[in-house]
Amino acid sequence: MNLAEARSTLQAARRVVVLTGAGISAESGIPTFRDAQTGHWARFRPEDLASPDAYHRDPELVWEWYAGRFRDVMQAQPNRGHLLLAELERQKRAEGGSDAFTLVTQNVDGLHQRAGSAAPLELHGTLLSARCEACGHVQPLPDAATFTPPPKCEVCGHRMRPHIVWFGEFLPDDVLALAELQFKRADVALIIGTSSLVYPAAGLADRTRSHGGLVFEINPDETPLTQRASFSLRATASEGLTRLMEARDA
Template sequence: MAITLPTLLIDQLRTARHIAVLTGAGVSAASGLPTFREAQTGLWAQYRPEDLATAEAFRRDPKLVWEWYAWRRSLVEKAAPNAAHVALAALALHVPKLTLITQNVDGLHQQAGSSGVVEMHGNIRRTKCFDENTVVESWPATDEVPPRCPQCQGYLRPDVVWFGESLPEGALDQTADAAVDCDLFLSVGTSGMVEPAASLLRIAIEHDALGVIINPTRIDAHKSVIQIEANAGDTLMALLAQAWPEG
């Protein structure tokens, strides 16, 4: 299905000094990755994600939480970037500045070629020490689950933001700065309900940026926001083709 985009958006794309893009779970859904709050399957059907993604859950049963994330990581490792990831990497080549902010933890933006991605919720492919909060690149092979930090012998955990935890150092400042500075803000594949990411579009609009939501389902938003009710991959590819038809 052909997607015709508003002339205002195409003109802004061509002339933008700084574009900020926020991506959510809808961007990775086309790569076969379930959204965080979707019903669990198989062995995990009896658990709610909200009951596993906390420091308290890890302290209570570190083996259970580690194995749940190992299952989620196995899904990520089988996934490949889709058209939305590829289009955003290409978009960065056409504009003076692009800040790519993601709520996703799968690393698919980087795999598609995007650099400088601001990961609001961490990255499931990385591991860190639970006690020292530092990234651990490798550790001795062991049958113990979870494995232990080679420095302090504390448990290792995925480098993702759990409920009740702060965002990674510097991420909040980077995202707020981008929202204030950009002249075009694209919110792609996210419900706009999870804070602090949900406030970024509003901040951008308050600082005179053009706000655009790309999502299959209409979202309650400021009346000035352009809403495109279509999937991320098709829309972003159409955006590239119509803004830069020469390729």
């Protein structure tokens, strides 16, 4: 399939599902987990900052790390890739209702929402909220400039933890089940800025394929998904979405 065919297929699709990964946030200057580990943080292994054991051992250290990452993402801005996906969501939902478009993300930075996406399914949680260790209540963190961890639950007063899926934890069942359903039902699944190496990315795309839908990929690099995709663009998220969504070639 060439670009013109992919573009018209996307335009005609009645159900579109999108999976985004770190690649789309890189264009907003959001570092990957490992790239964020500079200075003081460089001496820690990722699992020393992002696992239930680490939090049990030293909750203050873990919260210090996450408060820093929260400040970083709140200083970043959504980029053209985020904005184009919000636009695609508006178009598809105007034509076909809320089931016509689903955004699933592996990112935890909240940039999709800030770009205007209504309710992305966040497979790995979010830096912008905390979850009560006692009652499970989830609430947004206060303003990044004044936030001092740990937050206290507004329902029961207990200490809260980052609302992030850590190493050694399962993805949230309800979010994953909804994502799988939408991938199964999609005419087009668009996989953007993720290597598709880590579960569940590869598995989600295969659900679309095995139910007769098409898989499109946007990634600067070839990935394990590339050979199985109907269309694959070697581009950043913003470049690729611009080419796929704009009516005229530049």
